[in-house]
Every structure is written in C-alpha cells, then in structure tokens.
Amino acid sequence: MFNFRRDLGFQLLTLYLLFIVPVILASLIFDQWLTQKIKANIESADLALARSIAQESNTFLQNALIAVEQLSAYPQVINADSSGMEELFAIFHSGRPDVNLIYRLDAQGIMVFHYPTGPGSTVGWDFSSRDYFLRAKATHHALLSKGRISPTTQQPVATAVMPLWSQQGRFLGLVATNIKLEALSATLKSIVAQHDPSAASDIVILDHTAQVIAHAESSMLLQDFSARQPEISQAVLSGETGSRVVEPGNGATDEAERLYSFAPISIAGWGVVVSRPAELAFAAVRATHRGVLFTMGFFIVVGFFFWLALSRQVLIPLESLALYSQKIGMETEIPEKYLQAVQEYIERDDQVGHLSRSLKRMEASIQARLKELSTLLQTSTSVVSTLDSRIVLDRILEQVEKLMQTHMCAIVALEERSGVFRAQASRGLSKQYTEQITILPNEQHSVSLRAIREGKPVQISDIETEASFASLRERARAEGYRSMLAVPLQTLHAPPAALIVYRKDPHVFSEREINLISSFANHATMAIENATLYEKSDLRLREQTRRLEALIQSLQDGLILEGLHGSILYYNKRITQLVNLEEVDLSKWTMTQFIDHLVRQAEDHQQAKLYQEIQGAMQGKDHRHIEFTALRERKKHYLRLQFFDVTDPEGESIGHGLILRDITRNREIDRMKSSLIATVSHELRTPLAAVKGYTTTLLAEDVSWDAQSQREFLEIILKETDRLSQLVTDLLDISRIEAGNLPIQRKECTLEELIQRAQLSAHPTPSNRLQVHLAKDIPLLFVDPPRIETVLRNLIENAVKYAGEDSPIRLTATVEEQHVVVRVEDEGPGIPSEKHAQIFDSFYRLENGLTRRNPGAGLGLSICKGFVEAHGGEIWLEERKKGACFAFSLPLTTSQEMKEEAK
Secondary structure (H helix, E strand, C coil): CCCHHHCHHHHHHHHHHHHHHHHHHHHHHHHHHHHHHHHHHHHHHHHHHHHHHHHHHHHHHHHHHHHHHHHCCCHHHHCCCHHHHHHHHHHHHHHCCCEEEEEEECCCCEEEEEECCCCCCCCCCECCCCHHHHHHCCCCCCEECCCEECCCCCCEEEEEEEEEECCCCCEEEEEEEEEEHHHHHHHHHHHHHHHCCCCCCEEEEECCCCEEEEECCHHHCCCEHHHHCHHHHHHHHCCCCEEEEECCECCECCCCCEEEEEEEECCCCEEEEEEEEHHHHCHHHHHHHHHHHHHHHHHHHHHHHHHHHHHHHHHHHHHHHHHHHHHCCCCCCCCHHHHHHHHHHHCCCCHHHHHHHHHHHHHHHHHHHHHHHHHHHHHHHHHHHCCCHHHHHHHHHHHHHHHHCCCEEEEEEEECCCCEEEEEEEECCCHHHHHHCCECCCCCCCHHHHHHHHCCCEEECCCCCCHHHHHHHHHHHHHCCCEEEEEEECCCCCCCEEEEEEECCCCCCCHHHHHHHHHHHHHHHHHHHHHHHHHHHHHHHHHHHHHHHHHHHCCCCEEEEECCCCEEEEECHHHHHHCCCCCCCHHHCEHHHHHHHHHHHECHHHHHHHHHHHHHHHCCCCCCEEEEEEEECCEEEEEEEEEEEEECCCCCEEEEEEEEEECHHHHHHHHHHHHHHHHHHHHHHHHHHHHHHHHHHHCCCCCCCCHHHHHHHHHHHHHHHHHHHHHHHHHHHHHHHHHCCCCCCCEEECHHHHHHHHHHHCCCCCHHHEEEEECCCCCCEEECHHHHHHHHHHHHHHHHHHCCCCCCEEEEEEECCCEEEEEEECCCCCCCHHHCCCCCCCCCCCCCHHHHHCCCCCCHHHHHHHHHHHCCCEEEEECCCCCCEEEEEEECCCHHHHHHHHC
16 A cells, blocks of 8 residues: 655655745735735825815815804894995905805895895895705804805805804804805815826715715816715715725716725715726736736746755655654664665765764664663652652662662651651662661761752762762771762652762763763652652641531531432531521431421411422522521521532532521611611601791791891701701602612603703802713603702712812713713712722711711712612712712613503
8 A cells, every 4th residue: 555654756745845835825925915005005095195185174164164153253243234244254255265255144044145245146035945044043053055056156165154143042044155166176186186197086075965066177066976976975974984996887887997085074074085997096916916926936936946956965865864763762673774875874974964973873872761761661650659658769779770780779868856867768788787877967978968958969989089088988898889979859848868879889970870860869759759748738638627617617607518419418507506407417318308397497478489499599590599587486587598509620510509598687787777767867857847946936026136146047047957858858768769669750851951950959069160061962861850860969069079179070971872871070089999889888978088078978879879770770980090980871761661661
C-alpha cells in the first residue's frame, strides 16, 4: 500500500505547494484588501467633500436663521410699521447679497410689506396656504421653507421664516427673507470646477422635500431628486451619512453605475449629494488589480525555480536526515541505508553537514538519556506508590546506586524531637556507620549542613587532599570512600534534609551528574513532603470538620440535607427544636416523613396548600421560599422554608437542602412598626388641632394684641401647623405604602404641569436655580398627579436643602424604552456610595452638617419610592463624580391600556 507520508516526491510537492499557495492566497487577499482600501479612500474623499459642503451650508443657513431671528426683535417688524420696516429692510438687504427679498406677513398670512418693493408687488396677497406659514403658526423658532419660485421676484428661493408672537401668546404673523438659490448653485459650480476639472462629478443640495435647491446647472433647480434616486434621497434626508454605489434600475434613472456620497444639513433637514460615474471613480482600482495579477504570476514562476533548487540542495538531504533521526532512540537498530545517507552528508562543509554530525552526537547522548529517564520513571512510580517515606527513600537510593554507579548513598534529615541530623535511609553503608551519623545543626565541617545552608550541591573530590575536611578523613577511611556529593532537599513543610552520594575513588562530579542526582533529590523531596503534608492535612481536615460541625450546629436556622434517594443525610439540632422533634434521630427518617410532620405543624386551613407548595418547591417548579404559620404551645409561630439544590464542583446535583427559619420576631417588629406609625400619626393631630384653636383665639375680637406681636405669633403658628400637617401626611403615606393599600387615582396630565406645580409648592423654593429640560417627544402621562407632584417636590426640596446655595439644579426628562425617565441633579456634596442602599429607607437620614441644619423625619425619599413603585416605575440614585442625581421612571400607559389590564 502506497504511503504518502514516506514518499519523498509527494512531500517535496507538498512543501512546494506550502510555499506557492500562501503566496497566491496572499496576493489574492492583498488584491482584495487593496481594492477595498482604494475604494474606501475614494469614497472617503467624496464623503469628505459632501460633509464640507454640508457644514458650510449648515453655517450659511444658520446665519440666515439668526438674521431673521434678529429682525423679529425690532419693534418696526413686530408692529408692522411699513415706513420703519422699509428703512430697516434696506439696511439688512444691503449687507446680505444672498437675500433678494425681505417681507412681513400678518397673522392671517396677508403680505403687509416687502423689500425691495419692485418690480412687482405682492402686498395684500394671501400666503396663508403656504407650508412655511402653517409651520410658523405651530412654533416659536425660526425655520426654513422648501425650495420654490418666489411670486414677487420670480426667482428660485428658499425662505428663512421667524414667527412673531405677542407676550400674551397671540400669533402676530411672521417676518421672512428669501435666500437666492442661484448663489448656492454658483458656489457648487466653483467647487465642481476645483474638485473635478473633467466635470464628471455632480453635486446637488436637497431640501427636506427632496427638491434640488442648488446645482451647478440652473436647469436642475427645484426638480424632484427622489424621482431620480429615491434610495439616496431617502437616506440623506433621514439624517444618514455615507457612500453607496447605485446600479441602473431599481427606481434609479441613471444610465450607468454611479458612486454617491451624501451628508445631511442638520439645521434644516436638508442634504448634500456628491456623485460621479463609478467607472471613472474606480479606475485606479482596476489598474491596481492588473498590477497584483502580474505580481502574482511573477511569484509563481520564481517560486517554481526556487522549489527546484531547494529540493535538490536542502529538502532531499533534510528528508534523509529526518528519517535517520526518527530511528534514533528506538529499541531496534538503525538500518544501514540511513547510516550511509548520514555518512555521506557528514562530509559536507555547510549546515547540512553540521546537522549530520550533530545527529550522530545526539544519537549517543539520547541513548544515555533514555537510560536515565527510565530510571527516573521508576523512581517517580516509587514516589507515588505509597505514602510511607522510608520505603520510597530506600527505592530512590536503589535507583541512584544503579544509575550513577555509586558505591554508597544516604539521606540525612533533621529529627525535630532530638534536634540533630540523622540518616533516614542508606545504601552500601555499614549499619554501624549510619547509626553513628549524628550531625549537630551548628557543626561547621559537615558537608550535608553546608549544602543545606547554601541551598546548592557541595562536593569533595578527594577527602585525602581537601584540608578543610581533614576531620572527616578517619571516618572516610574506615568506611572506604574518597569522594562525596551532598545535594540539599528543597523541603517546604518537612524538616531540612540532604541526599549524599559516596564514591570509593577520587572523583569530580560533572554538571550532568550533579543535575541527575538533583533530580533524585527532588523525588526524595516529594516523597518527604507528601508524607508530611498528608499528616498535616489529615489533622487540618479533622479540625475543619469539627469547626464546620460546630458552626452549623450553632446556627439559629434549621438545616437538613437530603440525598438523591430521599434519605436524610445531615441535620442540625435547631431544626429538631423548630419542629418539636428534639428526641428523634432524623437520620433514620426520609425527607417525605419529615415533610409530612412539618405540614402537620401548620394551621389546619393551611396544610393542603402548604403541602402542594412544598412539593412544587422541591421539584423546582414554584417559588423556593415558603412562609406559613405553625401552632406551638397554643401560640402562633411564623416559619419560612427555603429549598436549595446541592451540586458538586461540576454542577451535577448530589442532593437537596432545606433551611427552616423562625421569622416570628420579624413579623412582630413589622406589626409594631405599623402600629407605631399609626399611633404617632393620630397623636400628632391633637397638637395640630390645639395650634389651630390658638390661632382662632388670637384672631378673636376680645383679645388685644399689638399688630407686630399678632403677626409674629400667627406666622409661627402657621409655620408649625403646616410642618405638623405635612409630617402627619407623610406618616400616613408611609403607613399606606407599607400596608400595601396606597390608593392611586390616575388621570391624564402633562409632565410640564406637574413640574411647575411641584416647583411652586417646594419649600424652600428653588427660584432661578432650577433648570428644566424636557424632551420634545414626551407624551401625556396617565398617573396620579398629586402623588407624582409630591415625588417631584420632595426631590427638588432635597436638592435645594442639601446641594448648597450656589449649586444649580437640573431637572431633565427623556423617553427610554416605553418609560419616561426623570432626573434631578445637583452639584452639592453628594451621597457616599456606601449609603446608596439605605437612602430610600424610612426614617433614615445622613449624618452631616447639612442634615443637622435642615430638619426632617427622613420620610421624603421613602415616600417617593412608594409612590413611584405604586405606578409601576422605579427610583434610583445614579453615580456622579460630583453632586447627586436622583432618577425615577414611569411606564408610558394610557387610560385605555389600564382598563384593558384591569379586565
């Protein structure tokens, strides 16, 4: 069977294709990328021109609107004074060559006056049907009309219109200026001449009805551009900016493919369109494409000849050497043909010859390494086979002796009880010698301690010649060794230790030998560390288990765990107390038995429903939090059940759990809180009535007070009365909110009216500090006006009280995802982020200087939260670098929608 992986010709062809194919693909990708890049640059250039014209036109039209707004401020224009307007319009006309007519229409659309007055006069004509007149009656801002032929000047114009309104809101008419469209066309003609001398480009300006109001050719003025290019006109007049290539057909009247670039004129809803033939615009793209194809062909030819040379000089020799290298390290002998091929290349002086010689050296080295790896593998197997460190150390020393051809070896370690170093394992050493190995930690001439202290191997090549180790000669002679190597074990949790290797002859240990012995030392370290860590972890695990058991047993909540088969695996004492089973061993029960007993603890009328809810919660279908009332010793206890799943680290279910909590105290606190609020509210009305009665007494005729005293008393009484009344109202609202019976009476109203009333009723008043910005698309709201007015008033009052006297206050409203979102912002000291979660709680107030200077009960924001949520909205505090920003949302529902929801 033919094997492609061993076929040299196929592999060379693959190498050739790996070189050529990426070049071809890269060329194609580069051609595509460069084509897109050039097209993008061409489109960007045309788009930049369109944007530039749009920006200049926008400035031009903005100046025209500003000019007509300035005219509307003159008394002569407002009062329709013809003589005064003639002088004023003459001055304006002399400074604006782009304007050919200035005129004034009255409230009925009748021409009152225009300048110049000739050659034809339209004074007295009725222009009330014109679109700009109708639009002017509905706005207070300047506007631009569509392009048209002026009946007065018989020239194409666009009109800048400013409506006139009296201070009482009565429409007085308008003042307008006719902008000569020929001036815009002349500008476009000069731009075309500079941008494209070949006159192939076409630039038009469209008004908001898609009429051409500026073009290099005057015959195109006021033509319907949408009939020529509906897609482009719709895009630019909708505010889009971009470039498109439009082919003939699909509603377009162009005879050839053209490139259109367009940009909107935002101030008037107009647009600028720049176009030119695609064939001319993308001529450079086609030239580039031909160049890339030529380059790609050149690379193919060059690549072919390169492949031939590479195959002969490099690839064929490398293939032979690769086959030879595959045989290196295998247990079988290398075939003669591979040896001959390598021998042939060894004679070469280039890199191939160098590689061949390196492979021969590598072969010898690999054989030695394989033997070392085999031994280390056996050592690793010994380390993980048992946690008995003495057995593992004996096996490690056996492999050291076998691989390194040493005569003796040992491992010494610190005995923590005695505080000295002793031999833990040995090979080749006499029993008497190992028993006599006792090294004190402060011994200076010990090779082992020196290696441990320095953290690196220490060797003695010949004890007989090393003067610094003369004290060891007698022991070395008695045991019969001349050289030794001590390698420290890098222990972290175990006591310090070292591996010692002895030789009977003088010997200098090479770096390879030291590294190999260090590997054995690392294995010994792992064995010792594993045994030590296992012992420590076992102790720690038992301690953690005891702590966890104590923690769970001390919980105030009952806990019970169920296995997958329904048996109870674990429970704490608290749960037996909560269900009156203190003398029962629940580990012998099933979860079904426990649930049945739990349901029997509930009131009779709750048991059927409670059992059904528990079954649904255990199956994960319903809410997993269940509250019920249990009877114990003739007293009601409120309990809460919480079910949860128990999973392993991979997310697989291994059981279920149940937490039982006694919430009787919480219910009692809630009841007491509601009762307190109701009581306080009732008690506050008594002093309120007394204050009102005292006011009546002061106003009685039989009491004589001086005027100043009466005024002071009355102001104080009235202020306290209002404050107490407001506090009572707030307390009642809080009580209704917490009880869940807050009445909401919705009706349609505008947000602007609510803001105005809230601003007027706010105390202290925001005066001119309040800045209101409302979006134009806010519809009528279907809400309870007094409630929402209270929300707005409280937020405004908070900003006035706590933002500081110089801080502006901004109130904005926008429509976001079928909700009206209102934000009240200030630039005061703000609210710390850690207090955001508590700021809407009842009776909560920040402790700072501003709150101490401004009295209050801490109910305002809580009431705001209740009122907004009663409408189905939300209220929150947004993050700001400076100041505070409170925001709330109200759903956009109509009265009809609310009726349908009620059904």
